[in-house]
Amino acid sequence: LQALGAVADEIAIGIEQKRGEDRLKESEARYRSLVDNALVGVYQSTLDGRFTYVNDAMARMFETSVEEMLVEPVLQRYQGPSDRESFIRILKEKGRVDNYEMTVPTKTGRQITLLVSASLHDETISGMLMDITALKEAEAEREHLTEQLRQAQKMEAVGQLAGGIAHDFNNILNAIIGFGSILKDGIDPDDPLHVNIDEVLMAAERATQLSHSLLAFSRKQVMDLRPVDLCEIVQRITRLLHRVIGEDVELRVSCADRTVPVLADSGQVEQVLMNLATNARDAMPQGGILNMKVGRFVMDDAFTMTHGYGTPGQYAVISVSDTGSGMDAETRQRIFEPFFTTKGPGKGTGLGLAMVYGIVKQHEGFINVYSEPGHGTTFRVYLPAARALAEVEEKKAPPDYPSGGTETILVAEDDPALRKLTSTVLQGAGYTVILAEDGEDAVSKF
Secondary structure (H helix, E strand, O other), X not given: OHHHHHHHHHHHHHHHHHHHHHHHHHHHHHHHHHHHOOOOEEEEEEOOOEEEEEOHHHHHHOOOOHHHHHHOEHHHHOXXXXXXXXXXXXXXXXXXXXXEEEEEEOOOOOEEEEEEEEEEEOOEEEEEEEEOHHHHHHHHHHHHHHHHHHHHHHHHHHHHHHHHHHHHHHHHHHHHHHHHHHHHHOOXXXXXXXXXXXXXXXXXXXXXXXXXXXXXXOOOOOOOOEXXXXXXXXXXXXXXXXXXXXXXXXXXXXXXXXXXXXXXOHHHHHHHHHHHHHHXXXXXOOOEXXXXXXXEEEEOHHHHHHHXXXXXXXXXXXXXXXXXXXXXXXXXXXXXXXXXXXOOOOOOOOOHHHHHHHHHHHOOOEEEEEEOXXXXXXEEEEEEEOOOOOOOOOOOOOOOOOOOOOOEEXXXXXXXXXXXXXXXXXXXXXXXXXXXXXXXXXXXXX
16 A cells, blocks of 8 residues: 555656646746747857757847847948947846847848847846837938928028118118218218218118118018019129139029019129129139039929928929038038128128028028038028919109108108108208107107
């Protein structure tokens, strides 16, 4: 009986062991299935650089197969030996690595960004990795759009400041020019002071041009928008551009179509082309090639998403490119700011490209610059397309203004100098003048 009991115990132990082995195999199978079908990459490798296990998710990340990864060296999955050396050094020092970010190539050469966590036990590395490429691209896009928004807000703030300064500056200049002209008319042409007054007036006129540049940047100029042919404008200004850029610069002009209608102020567009050509000339002191191309462009949602600016629709595009010195990223960021210039003292006001920016924005257009040091610069100006060209208007004779009179005129002007100037001119023409400081004062005196 004792012998039979011992045998029974042995059988029971054997059965229990078999059940334990079966449960272990079942658990291992469930674990292996879980790991094999996981969305994250799971692997084991040796310190000397050989994979002993790779799941399907990891193979998919590297755009290859599990079989290939098991026979190829681990080093092949890194950008270079130094990247693996840095990773292994941290593992040896700390025993584990958490959320280690690295960029690696796939089998097809595509670059992906991985977040790796791994531990080291007895010369075996066990790790888990996650593909965060899409997340990193989204973060980069968000930072890019945030920077563009910040730049647009800065330009808007600077524009408002420039517009306010230009308005006050204009009032002062109008008073200087007005009283200077009255003084000039009252002096004999042979009087030596006549020359001095001319110098004052010419200086004031130059200052007025600066003020107009600021107004252009701040988008407060009065414009005459109508459908015009962009190709005709470019062809018309070509002769003048040849004189501006000099003999050392070769000018090449081309239009994609016979006519490219845009809704624009032709005089302002000419100013844009002149300023861009002047900027290109200054970037090529030893000579070079200036290309000016006109074409059509359809701006879609994909373009606005990629570039971070624009409104979908039909546009005409002017491309102005040079073979000059180019510019770095820091310069490109500030190129449209008023008074920013890379030229030496006395060689520029820093308002040329600021004026271009303002004119383009006032046309509800867009402008971008592409440049690298040593590879030239390309400006692209997008202007809203027009359906047809405007009919040629007959020139009208200027109206006949009265030379004077005896009527009474009510003048409302908040600037004291301009108020005084207007009163002086009108009284000199024989009118009786009633002055008011503002609208409320004018109503009370009416």
